[in-house]
Amino acid sequence: MNSVAISHLTKRFTEKTVFSDINLTIQDGEFFTLLGPSGCGKSTLLRCLAGLTQVDNGTIQLGEQDITHLAPQKRDIGMVFQSYALFPNLTVRENVAFGLRIQKLDTKQIKQRVDDILALVELGEFAERYPHSLSGGQRQRVALARSLVVRPKMLLLDEPLSALDARIRKHLRQQICAIQRELKLTTVFVTHDQEEALTMSDRIALMNEGKIIQCDPPEKLYIEPSSDFTARFMGQYNVLDADQAQQLFKESYQGSLAIRPESIYVFEDNRQYDERFSEKIAATVKSHQLLGSIIRYQLIANNVELTVDLLNRHAERLFDVGSELSILIDKSAMRHL
Numbered sequence: 469m470n471s472v473a474i475s476h477l478t479k480r481f482t483e484k485t486v487f488s489d490i491n492l493t494i495q496d497g498e499f500f501t502l503l504g505p506s507g508c509g510k511s512t513l514l515r516c517l518a519g520l521t522q523v524d525n526g527t528i529q530l531g532e533q534d535i536t537h538l539a540p541q542k543r544d545i546g547m548v549f550q551s552y553a554l555f556p557n558l559t560v561r562e563n564v565a566f567g568l569r570i571q572k573l574d575t576k577q578i579k580q581r582v583d584d585i586l587a588l589v590e591l592g593e594f595a596e597r598y599p600h601s602l603s604g605g606q607r608q609r610v611a612l613a614r615s616l617v618v619r620p621k622m623l624l625l626d627e628p629l630s631a632l633d634a635r636i637r638k639h640l641r642q643q644i645c646a647i648q649r650e651l652k653l654t655t656v657f658v659t660h661d662q663e664e665a666l667t668m669s670d671r672i673a674l675m676n677e678g679k680i681i682q683c684d685p686p687e688k689l690y691i692e693p694s695s696d697f698t699a700r701f702m703g704q705y706n707v708l709d710a711d712q713a714q715q716l717f718k719e720s721y722q723g724s725l726a727i728r729p730e731s732i733y734v735f736e737d738n739r740q741y742d743e744r745f746s747e748k749i750a751a752t753v754k755s756h757q758l759l760g761s762i763i764r765y766q767l768i769a770n771n772v773e774l775t776v777d778l779l780n781r782h783a784e785r786l787f788d789v790g791s792e793l794s795i796l797i798d799k800s801a802m803r804h805l
């Protein structure tokens with residue numbers, strides 16, 4: 469079983485402590501994501517798992533083995549970085565076969581394993597090409613094939629999609645997930661992109677300034693943020709302090725309130741709505757932004773600025789700046805922080 473146990477992990481660079489006392493357990497076969505803003509320490513944590521950075525304190529266990537001080541090549545780990553790091557003078561086949569040659573497998577076995585893995589990443593027909601003649605997405609799939617062909621116990625992915633354009637990125641995202649699930653491979657993925665984390669992961673550890681702020685499955689992290697930081701990072705949550713909440717709802721509140729932009733509704737009629745909704749509140753459109761399938765509005769309601777997402781169902785139904793609207797807020801979807 470290739471589960472990972474990280475205990476009391478600490479890393480310092482001369483003066484700076486990147487993180488201290490990190491504790492995490494990653495399940496066998498889990499797609500686990502380290503998510504957080506630039507500089508929060510996620511790549512350093514991944515590099516510690518890979519053995520590319522030495523830890524100052526704590527332990528890392530992979531399955532039954534303590535790998536804390538093991539050399540990278542002895543860890544049975546595959547790694548894919550943002551830059552493809554392929555050998556330019558070797559073909560796709562030779563690049564992928566590289567790790568197997570080091571393991572001194574016989575030629576027939578190497579050919580079979582390389583063919584199988586190239587088929588898995590849908591690159592069979594590119595086997596004899598050189599990296600310079602491939603697109604970014606194809607090169608990244610070669611890098612993935614190269615790390616998978618040695619059958620690692622754990623796969624580490626450090627922002628492997630960030631250098632690719634949006635369309636390829638989405639496709640490769642699905643492909644990586646499908647392969648990871650098929651191989652049931654314990655995977656740790658680093659990204660600063662919330663959407664990427666939400667769509668790909670079994671569980672996400674949200675990090676900030678070297679700390680794990682919340683570690684949960686995507687739905688829970690999104691719907692039940694446990695702090696201001698999670699609410700702000702995981703979507704366009706409206707985070708109101710107690711004064712703002714009181715001003716908006718005209719009732720007293722304690723602590724902060726997080727309201728998702730899609731749980732605010734705009735109404736133009738006089739129907740009665742059930743009691744999970746707030747009273748109707750008058751609001752004015754401050755600005756709007758077209759984001760494809762949704763339109764994101766900034767509204768002012770009782771002097772409080774709110775972000776509201778509406779489905780872009782009817783092209784003609786765009787509320788102009790200055791429009792007067794009524795909004796209802798789904799109180800059952802609000803989070804008290």
Ligand SMILES: Nc1ncnc2c1ncn2[C@@H]1O[C@H](COP(=O)(O)OP(=O)(O)OP(=O)(O)O)[C@@H](O)[C@H]1O
Nearest residue numbers: 481484486504505506507508509510511512513660
């Ligand atoms: N080799 C190093 N020497 C000194 N400081 C380092 C080194 N590597 C990383 N750091 C510092 O450690 C902190 C965390 O860096 P890290 O690369 O882990 O962050 P990150 O969350 O992966 O950010 P990004 O998404 O920008 O890569 C940063 O402040 C960085 O400057």
